[in-house]
Amino acid sequence: MDSPANRHVSSVRLFRIREFLVSRLWFVPILCVLGGVALSFGTIAVDRLFGGSAVPRVLSGDPDAALAILTTVAASMVTLTGFVLTVTMVVVQLAMGQFSPRVLRTILRDRPSQFAIGVFVATFAHAMLVMREVKSPSGGDDGYVPGLAIIVAFVLILVSIMVLVSYVNHIGQSLRVASIIQSVGDETRELLDELFPEEPDEVEAPAGSPEDAPDRVVPSPKSGVVFRVDAEELVRYARDADVVLVLVPHIGDFVPEGAPLFDVHGEAADLDETALIRAVALGQERTMHQDLAFGFRMLVDVAQRSLSSAMGDPTTAIQAIDRLHDCLRQLATRPFPSGFHTDEQGRVRLVVPTLSWDGYVNLALDEIRHYGEGAVQVTRRLKAMLDDLILIAPADRRPPLERQLRLVEAMSERGFDDREDMDAAIEPDPQGVGSTR
Template sequence: MPDPNMLAARLAGRAVAYLRSRMWVIPVACLFAGVGLCLGTLAIDRASGYHLLDNGLVGTSSTADSILSSVAATMTTLIPLVLTITTVTVQLAMGQFSPRIVAALLHDRVSQWAMGLFTATFAFAIVAMRNTRASPDGVPGLTVLTAYVLVLASVVGLVLYVHHSSRSLRAAGLIDLVGDHTHREIDRLYPVEPQERPGPPRPKTVDAPPTSATGVRHIVANAGAPGILVRLDLVRLVRLAARADCVLETVPMMGDFVHAGSPLFRVRGEIGRLDQSALRHAVHLGDERTHEDDCAYGIRKLVDIAERSIAQPFNDPTTAVQSIDRVHDCLRQLACRSFPSGRHCDEDGAVRVITRSLTWDGYVRLALDEIRLAGCSTPQVTRRVCALIDDLKSLAPRGRQEPLDRQLRLLEAAVRRTYEDEEDIAAALTPDYQGIGSGSDVTH
């Protein structure tokens, strides 16, 4: 029988992940909040005998009814406006940049809160208008005054939303949206380690549990339905492996597509005590990759934007340089940080779960291989990539220099195949953070 606490935690985690990934959650919650706020203010007005506020402040019953009717009609116009602007932004981003940027736009909290504010004001006005007409004893002053405040908040929210949307329509705005998400995930998954301090020795990890069949590998926990691996419940996996006295090795990597019936784990040790159903429930599959626990996906998006910007019919190398700027920022964060070993231990320090993750070489290839191949004939791109490599080589430790040397060597070979004149080759390989604008050959 599965542990009820673990089952509840798993269900709660899935519910939170589902709600966070849906655009409608905040607007619907604000809708009910608007109804609840109106009912609360009406109850206060009713308890005070409709004399809480003077009519000179909120107007007569007919005046309040007219204003609330106008507010409700205005909100029914603003809500479609938000949806229209969001749709236009998504279409432009899909056509010019990358279809994978759509999820980030749909999950934009500013759009969701703007729509939520308008729906809350609409619901408040509808409920208040009905009760204003039905109250012969007087005007519910607090309710009408709250409606005025919500209208002012909606006007401010509209101005801020239009400003935010206009910024999101810019290439830099969309690139920064992806870059900021990736930056936060790198900080979370690859934290800067504090300086080593003297202290008690750490417990020694054991590569395999004490069992008579440690060398035997079994494949267990086949996937029930296809999907992309988006999250692993590592705490639960470690607990299950410790209980069964074995080591679990994940077969798919974060972001991999898992086919129906394909294996999820290899096991070192006995599998008789493993709860395979619980193992499957500790693996979360989705319909697309997410930034959470998969910061390589953010770099994937930035590379797609850069590559599409270079290709026809867009031919916009300046946008590609802006995307490379954020790729550079991601690699610079990773250059000197410790990478996780992928080994997860139980309380006794024994390794129980082994996962695969990208190495420094993998991140460098993910970030630069396609850009280098697609942009070798574009001087802005080659100069910007040279500046990126030059900066990383000055920062990365000695053990991480070889992948950068490889990229520089391949870039130079590609440029030499593209150009025949030595001056063009030298210009294309000059480091320049602006593409063309800040290199040593164009500045004092």
Template sequence: MSWLRLQRLVRTSLWLLPVGCLAAGALLAVGTLAVDRAAGYRLVPQSLTGTPSDAQTILSSFATAMVSLTSLVLTVTLVAVQLAMGQFSPRIVGALLNDRFSQVAIGLFGATFLVAVLTLREIRGSDTGTVPGLSMLLSYVLMLASIVVLVLFVHHAAQGLRVAGLIDLVGDRSREFIVRQHGELPVVTGGADEMVAAQPGNVVRVDRPALVAAARQADCVLELVPVVGDFVVGGAPLLRVHPDTRSGASADGRPAGRLRAADVTRHVLLGPERVHTEDLAYGFRKLVDIAVRSIAQPFNDPTTAVQALHRLHDLLRQMAARPLPCGEHRDEDGVVRLTERTVSWDGYVRLAFDEIRLAGASEPQVTRKLCAALADLQGVAPPDRQEPLDRQLRLLDAAVRRAHEDEEDVVAALTPDTEGIGSGADVTAAPPPRAAPAPY
């Protein structure tokens, strides 16, 4: 039981690793100083270390900087804890405090400070004195390592404060526990003609030309199972292999046997969260999240929702008359080698407006902007893309009538207004008629 308690102390202690780094720094400093004394302080020439006064100035700067950097790391760690407690869950605090990278940064900065101070005490004289050269070189190396770790720590802290970063922190640790207990055997679904994901993650990029080339070489057709941006769990199907019916191959030919899963799945990149590289729907998702969050309590900021709707309106207007990807990719002979599901026009319209319509039905600013955006899109969309827009207007009318009892409020809330309440026909005045020009 005492061994288990010691293991828990090592895993959960915030101070143990930094103290170990301080002890290692002290031992290094004592060892290098002893070597310098034994060599009569002539082991490293002063052309590298500088004169005693130069060395004192440099080491003093090092020591001051290390105190500031240590304070920075501790401050960022505490801010991360506060944000995580307030925005996500108080139960995430333990995982943040046990973050090894933060502990290593604190320990390295503290060890560099300790080495600089101990080396500073050994310098004698001003211009003609002695400088412990080996210890000075150790201070330079530790200072350079501290700068590198500082840059990496800023990146690490920024990544760790993301929602996806915190979720992955807990998810990865829980997954590691399962692997330790049961081994690396993911639950695989599907049949023999499916290639599965080795690790979980969002589909962030697909090398379609490489997949087309692989399918052509194996004389088959590949099907990308998830949509770009989807989260794929470990062991779930990533690609399906179909026989090329054009060439007369049958399912018994098992084209999957001519493909190595590792050689094919590496062309589908999985990441910890969605990115904009090939995922247009992710931009819509962010704007919708901003709009819905601004409408919800306690924020109650419909003007921000209108600003998000401006950009959603603009994006849909750019897409209204353009052809969308069909999801088929052919080789140089025109044979379909890769298929994938893509978001349709109806899908983009629903993604842009469904949640905002439901959340903002009681906000006149939001509903008026929605009416204006939908009316404008109806004017530019081709006939085969009108039905999703008509559907949104019907549902918006019903939602507004449920939210308002007075008919005048309903009419006002359904009046198209680009700015919500600001440029509609019921809140602006027509310009005065121009006078007729005087006859000559």
């Protein structure tokens, strides 16, 4: 019978495999190639079953015409595949240079690009396999043409043309600043709704939370960024060993090899450290699985880079601030998870550190304030955002917003010499410059 640790190993491996596959550009194309090969074998088998008469020769053409068509199809699909890969790399370079290297992950997971490559290579595979079935006439033999396979190749050509047109339109839309910011913003909002439900099961920290020095420390066996924690498994391990586990790093933190990963409170003689370590996924970079702050970080990076002296594009920063405003507005009125996880008896078994409301506010605004000094659009947009958040936030969440408002006002005074410019810079405007009459 499998132990819980063994079952968890399978769960973690499945998660890692899934994450590895969906974040790779080649996964969907390989599936499409396999589909093209299967389609080729299937149509060839049907043609053999009917002796090549499944489709009239008038539709499929003679052997020479069929070979010429299939050769042209195979060559053109290689060209189209190279075109799509080239355009994708251009988009990657553009995104890294103008927005943020952190948004690269979103682009590589773009399904339309993967599907376009997949359709082209699947058509290529089908054409190559069908070519070997075509037999040229010799002597009194009229030759052999797998008619159904040829017709399927025609259909794949038409599909490829439609996919190419759709892909060009998709790339044109994806290159817009608004599309990239919207993609990051939508993913952040989805994770926010998942991690911060309006009516969570648990909000307050339960009684009995650990406060003393740990009885044991579990070090990290390797370095990496914490991007996923299996809380349910960790609660079971802690319950079985009758201990309380405290995750030391936040989700999204980098953990050096040998640094504390867990603090253990209680007698830990029966605790399996290997199982604990396997319940925490470490990777090369942060992801959006459980790390809402990473979504904020990407939006802040876009705003920060657009405000740099090299870019000088405050309007793009305003679009990123719009998304940050939306996320903060949702967080302002929602209860925050305590980070305490209990077993069936209500006893605390796991503590996962979480970012506070103050932390999200500072993350969203501090760097933008610094880089936006002297940019009238930024100060006016930040003023409008903070006025709105202060209006709807509960009293206990207003202090960090009021602090940011004071800093924005001080920033406008430092950034402009003329009093009228100062007053104009602090006028709230949802568009930065444009809404206020």
